Amino acid sequence: xxxxxxxxxxxxxxxxxxxxxxxxxxxxxxxxxxxxxxxxxxxxxxxxxxxxxxxxxxxxxxxxxxxxxxxxxxxxxxxxxxxxxxxxxxxxxxxxxxxxxxxxxxxxxxxxxxxxxxxxxxxxxxxxxxxxxxxxxxxxxxxxxxxxxxxxxxxxxxxxxxxxxxxxxxxxxxxxxxxxxxxxxxxxxxxxxxxxxxxxxxxxxxxxxxxxxxxxxxxxxxxxxxxxxxxxxxxxxxxxxxxxxxxxxxxxxxxxxxxxxxxxxxxxxxxxxxxxxxxxxxxxxxxxxxxxxxxxxxxxxxxxxxxxxxxxxxxxxxxxxxxxxxxxxxxxxxxxxxxxxxxxxxxxxxxxxxxxxxxxxxxxxxxxxxxxxxxxxxxxxxxxxxxxxxxxxxxxxxxxxxxxxxxxxxxxxxxxxx
Numbered sequence: 001x002x003x004x005x006x007x008x009x010x011x012x013x014x015x016x017x018x019x020x021x022x023x024x025x026x027x028x029x030x031x032x033x034x035x036x037x038x039x040x041x042x043x044x045x046x047x048x049x050x051x052x053x054x055x056x057x058x059x060x061x062x063x064x065x066x067x068x069x070x071x072x073x074x075x076x077x078x079x080x081x082x083x084x085x086x087x088x089x090x091x092x093x094x095x096x097x098x099x100x101x102x103x104x105x106x107x108x109x110x111x112x113x114x115x116x117x118x119x120x121x122x123x124x125x126x127x128x129x130x131x132x133x134x135x136x137x138x139x140x141x142x143x144x145x146x147x148x149x150x151x152x153x154x155x156x157x158x159x160x161x162x163x164x165x166x167x168x169x170x171x172x173x174x175x176x177x178x179x180x181x182x183x184x185x186x187x188x189x190x191x192x193x194x195x196x197x198x199x200x201x202x203x204x205x206x207x208x209x210x211x212x213x214x215x216x217x218x219x220x221x222x223x224x225x226x227x228x229x230x231x232x233x234x235x236x237x238x239x240x241x242x243x244x245x246x247x248x249x250x251x252x253x254x255x256x257x258x259x260x261x262x263x264x265x266x267x268x269x270x271x272x273x274x275x276x277x278x279x280x281x282x283x284x285x286x287x288x289x290x291x292x293x294x295x296x297x298x299x300x301x302x303x304x305x306x307x308x309x310x311x312x313x314x315x316x317x318x319x320x321x322x323x324x325x326x327x328x329x330x331x332x333x334x335x336x337x338x339x340x341x342x343x344x345x346x347x348x349x350x351x352x353x354x355x356x357x358x359x360x361x362x363x364x365x366x367x368x369x370x371x372x373x374x375x376x377x378x379x380x381x382x383x384x385x386x387x388x389x390x391x392x393x394x395x396x397x398x399x400x401x402x403x404x405x406x407x408x409x410x411x412x413x414x415x416x417x418x
Contacts, residue, residue, distance in 0.1 A: 058089035065098060075105040086118070093123035097132060109140070120149070127157035134167070143171045147182050154192075155184040161192035169196055175205035179212055187218040194224070198231045206231070207240055214247050222252050226277030233322060236356055238387040242324045245279050261414070264323050265391065268335075268411035269301030279322060286318035287311070297407055299336040299373045304409035307393060309342070312401040317348065317393035322355060323413060327386050330416040334377035335408060337367045342404035346397045350376055350408075355388040366396075367406060379416060 054060055062085035068078035082099040089095060096119035103112035116136055123129045134149035146167070153164045168182050175197065183189050190213040197206045210228065213220070225248040232241035249258050257266050257280050266280045270293055274281045283291055288311030298304040307317045325331065335350055342348075347366035353359060361383075364376040382389075391411070395402065 056088060058085040058092065058095060061085040061088065062095050062098060065102070069098070069102050069105070075102040078102045079106075086115075090118065091122050093119040093126065093129045096122060097129070100136075104136075112136070113140075125152060125156060127153050127160060130156070131160060131164075134164075138167065138171070147171060151182050151184060154182070154189040155186065158186075158188035161188045162195065165189065165192045165196050169200070173200075175202065175208055179208060183212075185212070185216050185218075187213060187216055187220040190216070191220055191224050194228060198228070201235075203232075203235050203237060210244060214251075222248070222254075222275075223277070225252075226275075229278050233355065233388065236387075238324050241322075241388075242279075248278070259324070263411075264325065264413045264415075265321060265411045269298070269409055270303050270305050271301035279324070281319055281321050283319045286314065286316060288314050289318050291317070291319055294407065297338075298409050299338075300410040304407045307348070307406045307408065309344075309348075309395075309402040309404055309406070311403070313399055314395045314402050315398040316395060317406075319393055321391045323352075323389045323391060325382050325386060325389055326415070327382050327384050330379060330381045332377070332379050332412075332414050332416050333362055334375060334410075334412045335364075336373045336375055336410040338370050338373050338407045339368060340371070340405040340407075342368050342402065342406065344402035344404075345400045346395070347402070348406055349394050349396055351392045351394040352380070352389050352413075353392070354383065354386050355390045357383075357385075359383065361386070361389065363394075367393075367408075373407075373409070 061081045065078040065081035065085060068074045068081070079099070079102055082095065082102055085095040086092075086099055096115050100112045100115035100119060103109075103115060113136075116133055119129055120133050130149040130152035134146045134153065137143075137146035137149060150164045150168050153160050165178075165183070168178055172178065175193075178193070183193055190209055194206055194209045194213065197203075197209060206228065225244060229241045229244050229248075232238070232244065246258065249255055254275070256272055257275065257278070259266055259279060267274065270281075272280075274283065274293070276282050288309060290308040290310070292306040292308070293303050294306040295303040297306075305319065307319070333350075333352060337350075347368040349366060350362070350364040351360060352362040354361060361380045362378050364378065367376065391413075393406075393408065
């Protein structure tokens, strides 16, 4: 439809209408701009002006409520602007939480619960929302709802997994129920649960969590498996430790570190990297001892372990390996060594001990006076209750000064054929 502009009054009318629209737009835009400026100021009068200039902005109403609640310490006065905010925007959980907090201060549990449930409805998967809700329900004694919200936390915020699982255990210390109904199939949640159970000495329950962890394809760090294996060593559960290592090693591309019937000692020729955990070699710094992988001199494989002694107080070289064995079983051990100008009374020995009773089942002769690769070997039978041995390079007599170099390589341990 065309409007003819062939008369002066029609032209003036059109121009006036356009000018009026521009004026209205400028006034509206100016109000919004002024409102944003006032909203940035922390004074109550400025915040109230912002809310008046932009009455449809829920955030400005919420700012006024927060001033009353947090600055003026007047939760009664905060209720009205908070309720105005949730009426304008019922889909923002933060507004509902602020309203719930004001009701909490007033001791109005009924309205606090109402506001909190609206917050969850507005944002059911955000961890911050779920965390606040879970703690509220926990205080109110509503364990079922608290566990429901803690599951949301566990499912969405790995950094809160440890704290969340502790609350869950406090509510109901039942590993089967928590695995079934609360802990999601996520590696971070399972690791947090596993760590908690280890701290509580719930060894039987840790096996269930480990099974659940291995059932999920989600990645996790090898150190958690090593930590669990060490826990099992400490609690004399060798069989579970063996199972954990058999399952963990292939998952991390470490199948070469699995013991075999041909050699129960892992990485016996030091051709693989030393993992310092699990059933591989473990090491710790000892005074006056230095450990080095030496690719220039070896008996088998492509490198050996060079142990350099330089001073007093040496009891142990600081390298060891745990080996799972069977009780009442004969075994054959062998290893190679060479040394360079070892000085001091006595000398180092290859020693195999029961990891729990500390009974020595094999102790080699002194590893001295061998400027070439020389074998140390022997046979022994494990005790009736022996399930785990520890292989060490032990210094005898302990504590006396020793200086020089010792290379060790090609460790083997096998069950003796009957």
